[in-house]
Amino acid sequence: RPYRCTICPRGFYQDRDLQRHIDTHTGTRYYHCPVQGCDKVYTREDRVTRHMK
Incomplete structure (x- = not known):
């Protein structure tokens, strides 16, 4: 694995x-939950997607 x-x-x-x-x-943390009133913020976009489910 070349990237360490x-x-x-x-x-x-x-x-x-x-x-x-x-x-x-x-x-x-770049990715904010788009739901109004939700203050969750994540380091990864896929974590927001999982949160939305």
Whole structure:
């Protein structure tokens, strides 16, 4: 796995997967739930999708 996390031992085959993983370490949260009145915010778009189900 050519893309290695510098914070933990995880490795990834694609750079985009590493970048998504790095956000879990930094606490950066880009994805807000679109439901009015819901204040949930997530680091990954797929987590918002799962939250919506």
